[in-house]
Amino acid sequence: MTARVEHDRENATAILHLEGHLDFARTRAFHDQLEGLARQDDVRRLVLDFEGVGRLDSAGIAAISVASTRFAEAGKRVDIRNLEASHRAALDLMSAAGHQRTPDREAGAFERLGARAANAWGQLTALAELVVDAVYTMGLIAIRRRRLPKGALTEQAVRTGVDALFIIALLSFLLGLILAFQSAFHLAQFGANIYAANLVGLAMTREFGPMMTGIMLAGRSGSAIAAELATMTVQEEVDALRTMGIDPSRFLVAPRILALTIVQPALTLMSIFVGLLGGFLISTGFMDISASAYISQTLTALGMNDFVFGLVKSVVFAWIISVTACFTGLQIRGGASAVGEATTRAVVASIFLIIVADSVFATVSTLVSHG
Amino acid sequence: MAESTEVVIECRNLAVGYAPEEPVLEDVEIAIHRGEIAALLGGSGSGKSTLLKTLVGLLPPLGGDVRVLGERLYDLSDVGRAELLRRTGMLFQYGALFGSRSILDNVSLPLREHTSLPEPVIREMVRQKLALVGIEGLESRLPADVSGGQRKRVALARAAIMDPEIIFCDEPSAGLDPVVAAGLDRTLRRLQELFGMTMVAVTHELESIKTLADRVIMLASGRVQAIGTVAELSGREDLPEVYRFFHRIPPEPAGVSNSSLLASLGDGDQEGG
Numbered sequence: 076m077t078a079r080v081e082h083d084r085e086n087a088t089a090i091l092h093l094e095g096h097l098d099f100a101r102t103r104a105f106h107d108q109l110e111g112l113a114r115q116d117d118v119r120r121l122v123l124d125f126e127g128v129g130r131l132d133s134a135g136i137a138a139i140s141v142a143s144t145r146f147a148e149a150g151k152r153v154d155i156r157n158l159e160a161s162h163r164a165a166l167d168l169m170s171a172a173g174h175q176r177t178p179d180r181e182a183g184a185f186e187r188l189g190a191r192a193a194n195a196w197g198q199l200t201a202l203a204e205l206v207v208d209a210v211y212t213m214g215l216i217a218i219r220r221r222r223l224p225k226g227a228l229t230e231q232a233v234r235t236g237v238d239a240l241f242i243i244a245l246l247s248f249l250l251g252l253i254l255a256f257q258s259a260f261h262l263a264q265f266g267a268n269i270y271a272a273n274l275v276g277l278a279m280t281r282e283f284g285p286m287m288t289g290i291m292l293a294g295r296s297g298s299a300i301a302a303e304l305a306t307m308t309v310q311e312e313v314d315a316l317r318t319m320g321i322d323p324s325r326f327l328v329a330p331r332i333l334a335l336t337i338v339q340p341a342l343t344l345m346s347i348f349v350g351l352l353g354g355f356l357i358s359t360g361f362m363d364i365s366a367s368a369y370i371s372q373t374l375t376a377l378g379m380n381d382f383v384f385g386l387v388k389s390v391v392f393a394w395i396i397s398v399t400a401c402f403t404g405l406q407i408r409g410g411a412s413a414v415g416e417a418t419t420r421a422v423v424a425s426i427f428l429i430i431v432a433d434s435v436f437a438t439v440s441t442l443v444s445h446g
Numbered sequence: 447m448a449e450s451t452e453v454v455i456e457c458r459n460l461a462v463g464y465a466p467e468e469p470v471l472e473d474v475e476i477a478i479h480r481g482e483i484a485a486l487l488g489g490s491g492s493g494k495s496t497l498l499k500t501l502v503g504l505l506p507p508l509g510g511d512v513r514v515l516g517e518r519l520y521d522l523s524d525v526g527r528a529e530l531l532r533r534t535g536m537l538f539q540y541g542a543l544f545g546s547r548s549i550l551d552n553v554s555l556p557l558r559e560h561t562s563l564p565e566p567v568i569r570e571m572v573r574q575k576l577a578l579v580g581i582e583g584l585e586s587r588l589p590a591d592v593s594g595g596q597r598k599r600v601a602l603a604r605a606a607i608m609d610p611e612i613i614f615c616d617e618p619s620a621g622l623d624p625v626v627a628a629g630l631d632r633t634l635r636r637l638q639e640l641f642g643m644t645m646v647a648v649t650h651e652l653e654s655i656k657t658l659a660d661r662v663i664m665l666a667s668g669r670v671q672a673i674g675t676v677a678e679l680s681g682r683e684d685l686p687e688v689y690r691f692f693h694r695i696p697p698e699p700a701g702v703s704n705s706s707l708l709a710s711l712g713d714g715d716q717e718g719g
Contacts, residue, residue: 099561099608106564132609133641134563137570165640309545409588410545 078108087119094127097135105135109142119151126157131165139166198406205402208324209332216329227330228337235296235331236338240345243291247346250283251275251353259362268362272372275354280381281440284347286433289392292339293425297400300331301421304404305414313405323405332397339393340386347385388436392429399425452480453513454612454644455501460510462493462500469508470496474670476663480611483638483645485655488665489691494648495539495616497665501646502536502614503527515611532560535605537615541597543589543604549576550585553604560608575603578640579633595626599633606637613637615647619654627651631658652692664688 081090089112097105112118123139143153158166182190215221259271304327307313316323351373358364403421407413460474470493478484486494499505500512503519512519517530543552553572557563563571569585576582579599589597598618605613618634619627631654638645649655655662656676664672664679666687672679679685680692690697 099563102567103562103564106567133571133574133607134561134567134609137567137574140574141566141570408590410590412546 078105080108080112082118084117087117088122089115089118089120090122090124092124092127096130097128097138098130098132099134102134102138106138106141109138110145113142113145113149113151121146121151121153123153123155124157125155125159125162128159128162131162136166201406202398202402205324205328205405206398209328209398209401212322212324212329213333216325216333221325223330223333224326227326228334231330231334232338234299235292235334236342239292239295239342242295243288243342243346244349246291247279247284247287247350248353250287251279251350251355252357253353254278254283254350255354255357255362259358259364263362268358269364269368269372271354271358271362271364272369273376275358276351276373276376277381279347279350279354280377280385282433282437284350285343285385285388285392286429288339288343288346288389289396289429290426292335292342292393293396293429294422296335297396297425298418298422300397300400301404302414302418304401305407305417308405308407309410309414328401328405331401332394335393335397336390339396340389343385343389344382347382384436384440388433391432391436395428395432396425399428450480453477454480454515455646456511456513457501458511458513460497460500460512461508462496462505463508464496464505466508469668471665471668471670474510476670476673478644478646478661480644481638481642483635483647483658483660485659485662486646486648486665487650487655487662487691489650492665493668494650494665498614498616498646498648502534503531532556532608533610534612534614535608535610537598537602537605537613537618539616539620541589541601543597543601545589548586548588549581549592549600552589552600553607555604556608571607572603575607576600578637579603579606580629595622595630598622598630602630602633602637606641606643609641610643612644612646615645615649617649617651618647619649619651624653627654628657634658652694664691666691 078094079092081092082088083090091108091112093105095101109121112121121142139153139155146153155166212221216223254275255271258274259268262268262270262274304313307327313323313327316326355366355369355373358369359366400421403417403424407417455476455478457474457476460476461469461472462474463470474497476484486497488494496505500507501514501519503514506520515530515533517526519527519530522530543549544555547555550569550572553575554568557568557571572585573582576585576599579602581596581599581603584592584596584600589600592600602615602618605615613634615634618630622630634645634647635658637643645658647654647658659676661673662676662679663670664685664687672682672685672688674682676692679688682688689695
């Protein structure tokens with residue numbers, strides 16, 4: 076398309092003589108030309124001469140509509156002349172299809188801050204509701220006023236726990252092994268290599284056992300729970316449960332929280348013992364420590380309170396993982412990509428909260444025992 | 447708009463299906479003209495949607511030839527086929543909108559991918575197309591936040607945003623109430639009149655066909671049974687499957703013969719007697 080501009084300075088009018096097709100391929104140049112004319116102060120009126128126009132498609136019509144609005148905003152006007160019947164029909168039908176609205180005003184900084192705060196508050200309230208609902212439901216299950224779906228607890232326990240057994244055992248063994256290697260080498264310089272047993276024992280029981288299991292389950296089981304519930308939410312399966320009078324909190328959330336609450340301490344205990352085994356093998360095999368001395372030193376170093384401390388942490392971590400995963404899974408809106416976002420958010424938030432909780436545990440236990 | 451004599455979709459000796467040994471449809475001979483609205487009609491499992499998949503480039507034919515806009519669809523390279531398909535639009539049965547994108551982003555996607563139009567023009571085109579299908583002011587919403595009928599209209603706006611020469615529709619009125627379905631049919635007809643689009647609609651809604659279709663292609667028993675206008679086909683008593691469909695006459699139930707059931711169970715009275 077070519078467009079020759081004729082200026083009528085006396086009447087502050089520009090006449091655009093259009094030639095050729097006004098279609099997808101040529102609309103960008105046409106739009107730019109109209110924008111240029113809209114900015115000219117000496118043009119108060121634009122006349123589009125359609126005499127030479129061939130094909131007119133919806134891109135061309137949209138460009139005319141945009142220009143018309145732009146001119147009107149500047150107190151100018153656009154007129155069209157020499158329209159043939161088919162062009163007139165197309166313009167009539169498209170312009171009859173609603174009128175251009177003024178664009179929505181952009182929110183200011185305070186408005187955006189307020190909206191984010193309101194959104195955060197809404198999320199926090201929803202999280203609190205989920206936790207209260209889950210606790211209440213599990214209370215009712217405990218006093219046998221409600222029951223879990225048949226087989227759900229076992230299924231979840233197997234899926235989240237038993238299937239993770241091997242990988243957690245392997246990592247814990249390696250962790251115990253590394254701890255023994257690193258510590259015994261340095262301690263040997265002071266003739267104190269037997270204290271590797273204390274270090275491995277306390278570190279595995281109070282810190283690494285619960286933490287390693289927590290992080291592994293957040294990555295493995297938390298993501299699976301979030302993805303499954305998010306997919307169910309997107310596909311309206313959760314709504315379907317509600318319409319059938321089935322409480323999603325009992326049907327979906329409670330089995331998952333309970334399963335992790337049972338499985339996580341068990342896995343943590345396993346992780347601690349496998350870690351201790353790793354330390355034992357390295358210390359007795361490479362560090363000239365006898366088996367009986369290592370075991371005796373470990374038993375001296377560890378008390379029941381250390382195991383209780385580790386297991387209490389693991390229950391808290393289980394709640395963090397399961398509640399975060401259920402919450403992000405059930406709260407999503409949107410489609411397939413929202414499922415991915417929910418999964419990522421569940422894992423990242425769980426690991427972050429586990430480390431925060433761990434630091435709180437460390438601070439409180441130190442203050443209590445030494446304060 | 448009167449259709450031209452130019453053939454825009456042509457199938458010759460076409461066989462479609464998912465396995466060569468089990469074609470869903472065979473010997474399909476169809477010629478659809480520019481500006482025509484053709485309905486692919488047939489009962490469940492008659493092969494309507496399978497044929498449509500082949501026409502839109504999603505399912506290679508088992509045999510025969512498909513020409514769309516003068517090109518052999520399956521002889522083209524992937525790039526060539528993609529370019530040809532830009533000149534067509536598809537309205538999927540459930541909309542196939544991207545759930546995580548706003549309605550504006552859904553409808554404008556082909557424009558952003560295939561053109562270099564300026565943003566104000568893109569937004570205006572989306573607004574106009576949405577208004578044309580009877581939707582206004584929902585651009586910022588997600589598909590999940592609008593009704594099923596509105597989703598279908600949004601999908602139609604997306605299919606029509608590039609002013610395609612052909613629009614394929616899979617069950618356009620499925621799942622919609624009669625009023626919304628009639629409105630959608632009218633919108634389709636309006637688009638056809640405005641842009642001279644050719645339309646191929648898979649449907650089994652008789653009401654929809656009566657108001658929409660210039661010509662009906664009736665599929666049954668793995669074949670094209672008949673092609674003609676609704677008036678022509680509804681009176682064809684010589685084609686029982688076609689006649690039954692138009693007059694909503696179910697086939698005689700095969701039933702279970704009491705005698706065979708008794709025979710298999712044995713007759714207790716006789717044994718006892």
